[in-house]
Amino acid sequence: MQNFDAIVIGAGAAGLFCAGVAGQRGLRVLVLDHSEKIAEKIRISGGGRANFTNRDLDPHAPNKHFISANPNFCRSALSRYTPADFIALLQRHGVAFHEKHKGQLFCDRSAEDLIQMLLHECEAGGVQRWQPCGVKAVRVDGDGVYELDTDQGTVRSRSVVVATGGLSIPKIGATDFGYRLARQFGLRLVEPRPGLVPLTFDGDGWLPYAGLSGLALPVRIETGDKKGRMAFNEDLLFTHRGLSGPAVLQISSYWHDNSPIRLNLAPDADLPASLARAKATSRKLIANELAGLVPSRLADAWVQQDADWQRPVAEASDKALARLAERLSRWEITPTGTEGYKKAEVTLGGVDTRDLSSQTLESKQPGLYFIGEVVDVTGWLGGYNFQWAWASAHACAQALPSP
Ligand SMILES: Cc1cc2nc3c(=O)[nH]c(=O)nc-3n(C[C@H](O)[C@H](O)[C@H](O)COP(=O)(O)OP(=O)(O)OC[C@H]3O[C@@H](n4cnc5c(N)ncnc54)[C@H](O)[C@@H]3O)c2cc1C
Numbered sequence: 001m002q003n004f005d006a007i008v009i010g011a012g013a014a015g016l017f018c019a020g021v022a023g024q025r026g027l028r029v030l031v032l033d034h035s036e037k038i039a040e041k042i043r044i045s046g047g048g049r050a051n052f053t054n055r056d057l058d059p060h061a062p063n064k065h066f067i068s069a070n071p072n073f074c075r076s077a078l079s080r081y082t083p084a085d086f087i088a089l090l091q092r093h094g095v096a097f098h099e100k101h102k103g104q105l106f107c108d109r110s111a112e113d114l115i116q117m118l119l120h121e122c123e124a125g126g127v128q129r130w131q132p133c134g135v136k137a138v139r140v141d142g143d144g145v146y147e148l149d150t151d152q153g154t155v156r157s158r159s160v161v162v163a164t165g166g167l168s169i170p171k172i173g174a175t176d177f178g179y180r181l182a183r184q185f186g187l188r189l190v191e192p193r194p195g196l197v198p199l200t201f202d203g204d205g206w207l208p209y210a211g212l213s214g215l216a217l218p219v220r221i222e223t224g225d226k227k228g229r230m231a232f233n234e235d236l237l238f239t240h241r242g243l244s245g246p247a248v249l250q251i252s253s254y255w256h257d258n259s260p261i262r263l264n265l266a267p268d269a270d271l272p273a274s275l276a277r278a279k280a281t282s283r284k285l286i287a288n289e290l291a292g293l294v295p296s297r298l299a300d301a302w303v304q305q306d307a308d309w310q311r312p313v314a315e316a317s318d319k320a321l322a323r324l325a326e327r328l329s330r331w332e333i334t335p336t337g338t339e340g341y342k343k344a345e346v347t348l349g350g351v352d353t354r355d356l357s358s359q360t361l362e363s364k365q366p367g368l369y370f371i372g373e374v375v376d377v378t379g380w381l382g383g384y385n386f387q388w389a390w391a392s393a394h395a396c397a398q399a400l401p402s403p
Contacts, residue, residue: 001153001154001155003156003157004156005400005403006030006161007029007031007146007155008030009031009160009161010033011032011033011035011038011039012041013039013118013390013393015163016031016115017121017393018161018163018394020122020124020397021125021397022400024124025398027125027400029128031127031130033131033133033173034132035173037172042115044111044172046106046383048111049106049107050106050111050114051104051105051386052107053390054102054103054105054384055103056102056103056382057103057387066380066384067195067378068353068377069352069354073376073377074392077388077392080394081391083383086387089117095113095114095117102382104382133152134151135148135177136149136151138160140365146368159401160369161370162374163178163370164177165372166346166373167347168346169341169344170342179350181368182355185363185365186365187363188351189350189351191349192348193347194252194339195253195348196249196252196344196345197339197343197345198248198249199243199244199248199252199255199261200335200336200338201242202337205333211301212238212297213240214237214238215297216236217236217265217298219247219265220232220267221234221247221251221263223251223255224254224259228254230251232250234246235247236248236265241339242339250380259334261332262330264329264330264331266293271293272322274289276321279321285303285311285313287299287309287310302327308323346373346378346379346385348378349378350370350375350377351363351370351374351376359395359399360399361375362396369400371392371395372392373385377392
């Protein structure tokens with residue numbers, strides 16, 4: 001039977017990084033993954049260029065960009081391993097990157113550069129990597145030593161790091177392994193649900209908008225009530241089943257079943273003033289006037305909803321124009337659901353942070369650690385989830401006991 005100082009289950013973002021850092025500290029590390037192809041989520045992320053961190057991340061105010069039953073939990077790891085630390089690592093490896101909007105950093109060439117960098121870090125730490133290799137059982141003996149029955153035999157270690165991620169995109173290897181293991185050792189879970197996910201709208205209520213599929217525009221989107229309102233200014237995308245685009249992905253992580261979302265479809269326009277001016281000066285149809293304020297496809301579809309809007313603007317009543325302005329700037333609609341894990345970028349919820357150390361990511365079960373997305377810490381769209389993967393992995397790797 002082979003012995004290791006640490007066994008990392010899951011060779012994704014958090015697992016590979018943790019294994020490399022721990023290996024370079026001199027630990028004998030095994031990282032294993034049940035998939036033939038490791039790090040698939042890195043590979044497909046950010047449109048193939050991996051939005052690997054965000055310069056705007058404020059580790060001292062984690063609740064700004066992270067969702068968790070305890071948003072302060074991630075503060076320790078995030079402040080000890082920052083975006084600047086990860087950028088320095090990329091620079092050491094000569095990986096070229098650029099900033100898109102809102103502090104988001106992407107690889108210039110390909111996400112593959114990031115994966116190769118993580119694999120080189122593992123090599124530099126002498127890490128053993130087994131894949132595809134599933135774990136059939138995990139048990140701990142009276143001395144606190146773990147035994148893992150794997151597809152390649154039984155292995156032993158005092159430290160086991162669970163980095164198996166969340167449930168999103170099952171077809172590239174996502175499983176509930178981490179949650180099951182947490183339960184096996186009596187740890188609590190915050191109910192998982194899909195996050196950063198398109199919202200769906202079934203039934204007749206959606207019919208007026210079904211023809212807008214493919215249309216994108218900047219909006220302000222919000223959900224929640226006075227106690228917990230959340231809003232984003234981002235791009236919206238109409239799809240054939242509902243709404244997507246960064247605006248909707250962001251708000252989906254804050255949206256709860258049966259509650260409405262509100263959209264301002266012309267956030268940069270003063271609609272009442274523009275329509276009043278048009279009424280006084282223009283001979284055009286309302287739809288044509290509107291097309292100067294929102295995309296013309298949207299303007300055409302929108303006026304179909306009310307007979308009073310299908311006429312020249314000069315002939316419209318003040319009331320009808322006020323209603324039009326109100327409805328475009330405060331469009332309230334209740335999603336019937338989400339596209340689920342098959343389209344979600346992340347999983348909200350996970351291993352309850354009350355059962356984890358924020359310093360080391362060790363659980364109440366000594367020697368058992370949880371890092372990355374399997375933990376109840378979820379970031380905004382924009383590189384925050386990878387930064388949590390790097391930071392939690394680093395905190396754990398530093399804390400793993402050496403022999
Ligand atoms: C389409 C898409 C795009 C994304 N884009 C971005 C982005 O641009 N920026 C960003 O910050 N975040 C992005 N994310 C989110 C980001 O990919 C994840 O938050 C991050 O990969 C989580 O890292 P992790 O190591 O915890 O899990 P993962 O990277 O998912 O790794 C988990 C690993 O565990 C393995 N595994 C699972 N079950 C088992 C098992 N039973 N036994 C053995 N191994 C197992 C998996 O095969 C996988 O290799 C995106 C996600 C998706 C789906």
